[in-house]
Amino acid sequence: MDEVTEKCGGLTAKQRDTAYAMVRGQMPLEDVMKKFGITETEFTGWVMDGRFTEYAASLARGYAEAEAAYVWKILQGLVQNGGVSAIRLYFDLVGKKPPANGEMRAGTADLTELRERIFREPEGGTA
Numbered sequence: 001m002d003e004v005t006e007k008c009g010g011l012t013a014k015q016r017d018t019a020y021a022m023v024r025g026q027m028p029l030e031d032v033m034k035k036f037g038i039t040e041t042e043f044t045g046w047v048m049d050g051r052f053t054e055y056a057a058s059l060a061r062g063y064a065e066a067e068a069a070y071v072w073k074i075l076q077g078l079v080q081n082g083g084v085s086a087i088r089l090y091f092d093l094v095g096k097k098p099p100a101n102g103e104m105r106a107g108t109a110d111l112t113e114l115r116e117r118i119f120r121e122p123e124g125g126t127a
Helices: 003-007 013-024 029-036 040-049 051-080 084-094 101-119
Strands: none
Touching: 013 029, 013 051, 040 051, 051 084
């Protein structure tokens, strides 16, 4: 057994390549099996063994973690642009609830009053 096979739980290169192709999701499972010449019986054996599915799951977790920062950055941009669905998703992800409608209206009223005070003509008219 070579070093790579040993590090990957004893999986063969064919199993590793198949797991990689599955995780990348660029083709349906049937096409992946055909590409690598895998029979249903052979694939079922890999799944039943558990090492193959653990390796594929490990790859998927790695890709998800690698993409998380990119996805988070996109979500932040959508939130900043006022995307309502993005804002709801943001609150769901951070585990907080958005302000209730009444609270938002009160907050908006406060902001409106503050804006009017700031932009009101100075006392005694214009200069």
